[in-house]
Amino acid sequence: MNGTDAAAAAAAADLAAHRAGVTVTQLHGLDEMLAACKVLDRVWRPVPGNPLITPELLRVFAHSGSYVVGVHQDGRMVGFCLGFLATAGLHSHIAGVDDSVRGRNVGFAVKLHQRAWALARGITAVTWTFDPLISRNAYFNLAKLGAAPSEYLADFYGAMQDEVNAGTETDRLMVRWELTGRHAVGSAAGTPHIVTVDEAGAHAVVGLDAKPDGRPAVGRRDGDTVLVRIPTEIETVRRTDPPLAREWRYALREVLGGLMAEGHTVTGFTRDGWYVIDKRQERQA
Structure with missing residues (x-):
C-alpha cells in the first residue's frame, strides 16, 4: 500500500458520496453519538431498555481511534457505521441507513469511505459479518464490494430481541475485504465482481x-x-x-x-x- 492507493481511495469515496447525495464524516461529540444511536434504533427497532449500543460507548470508541462515522443528508443523520481495530485490521461491527435513503447507494458510499479511512492509516483489510440468507446483502458484499467469505458462524450472536433478528438463529458469514486487492480496486472504480x-x-x-x-x-x-x-x-x-x-x-x-x-x-x-x-x-x- 502506498500514498497513491490512499489518494485514489479517497477520491473514489468522495465521488460515491457525491453521487449518493450524502456526506460521510467522523463523529466526535456526545450529541452526535446520541443521534447515531437513534439511527440504529430506527433501523433495528430493539426492545425498550436493550439498546444495540450506547452513546457513551460510542464516545469511547471514537476517542480511542476507532471508525465511528455518520451519514448526513440535508443536515440530518440518516446512517451510521462503527468499526474497531482487530487482528485482521479493521472489523466493521455495525452499519445502517434509514429507509428514506435505501436504494441510493448510500451503503456503498459508506464502505468506500471506510476503505479510504483504513488505507490512510496503513490498514489493508476490513472484516465484517452478515446474514448469509439475505440475498441483497450477499450480492452487495461479495459482488458489488468484492469481499471474500472466510468463515461460516452458526448462531453467532445467539437470540437477539430487535425486530430485524427476533425469532431467528443468528448465523453469520464472516467476510474479509482486501482493500488493495483487484476486486476492491475494481469495486471502487465501479466494476463489481460478477459471477454467473x-x-x-x-x-x-x-x-x-x-x-x-x-x-x-x-x-x-x-x-x-x-x-x-x-x-x-x-x-x-x-x-x-x-x-x-x-x-x-x-x-x-x-x-x-x-x-x-x-x-x-x-x-x-x-x-x-x-x-x-x-x-x-x-x-x-
Missing part, C-alpha cells in the same frame, strides 16, 4: 436449491463447483412462514457451512441468488 451460474462449468453440481413449493432441497456436493441457492426475499418468509425460514437456515448451515468448514472457497454470488463454491481452491485463512 453459466460460468460454473460442466462439472458443477447443485448443493442447495428450492423445490416448487419453496422449501429447500439439499442436493449434491461432489462436483468441482457447487451451487447453493438462497431465497430472494427471506425477510418476507420470516414474517409469513417462520418454520419455512428455519428450514432454509438449517439447510444453508448444512450445505454452505459444511463446505466452508471443509476448507472450500466461496468465489462469488450471482445476481439471481446462488453462492458459487469452488472445491478446487482452498480457503485462505
Whole structure:
C-alpha cells in the first residue's frame, strides 16, 4: 500500500458520496453519538431498555481511534457505521441507513469511505459479518464490494430481541475485504465482481436449491463447483412462514457451512441468488 492507493481511495469515496447525495464524516461529540444511536434504533427497532449500543460507548470508541462515522443528508443523520481495530485490521461491527435513503447507494458510499479511512492509516483489510440468507446483502458484499467469505458462524450472536433478528438463529458469514486487492480496486472504480451460474462449468453440481413449493432441497456436493441457492426475499418468509425460514437456515448451515468448514472457497454470488463454491481452491485463512 502506498500514498497513491490512499489518494485514489479517497477520491473514489468522495465521488460515491457525491453521487449518493450524502456526506460521510467522523463523529466526535456526545450529541452526535446520541443521534447515531437513534439511527440504529430506527433501523433495528430493539426492545425498550436493550439498546444495540450506547452513546457513551460510542464516545469511547471514537476517542480511542476507532471508525465511528455518520451519514448526513440535508443536515440530518440518516446512517451510521462503527468499526474497531482487530487482528485482521479493521472489523466493521455495525452499519445502517434509514429507509428514506435505501436504494441510493448510500451503503456503498459508506464502505468506500471506510476503505479510504483504513488505507490512510496503513490498514489493508476490513472484516465484517452478515446474514448469509439475505440475498441483497450477499450480492452487495461479495459482488458489488468484492469481499471474500472466510468463515461460516452458526448462531453467532445467539437470540437477539430487535425486530430485524427476533425469532431467528443468528448465523453469520464472516467476510474479509482486501482493500488493495483487484476486486476492491475494481469495486471502487465501479466494476463489481460478477459471477454467473453459466460460468460454473460442466462439472458443477447443485448443493442447495428450492423445490416448487419453496422449501429447500439439499442436493449434491461432489462436483468441482457447487451451487447453493438462497431465497430472494427471506425477510418476507420470516414474517409469513417462520418454520419455512428455519428450514432454509438449517439447510444453508448444512450445505454452505459444511463446505466452508471443509476448507472450500466461496468465489462469488450471482445476481439471481446462488453462492458459487469452488472445491478446487482452498480457503485462505
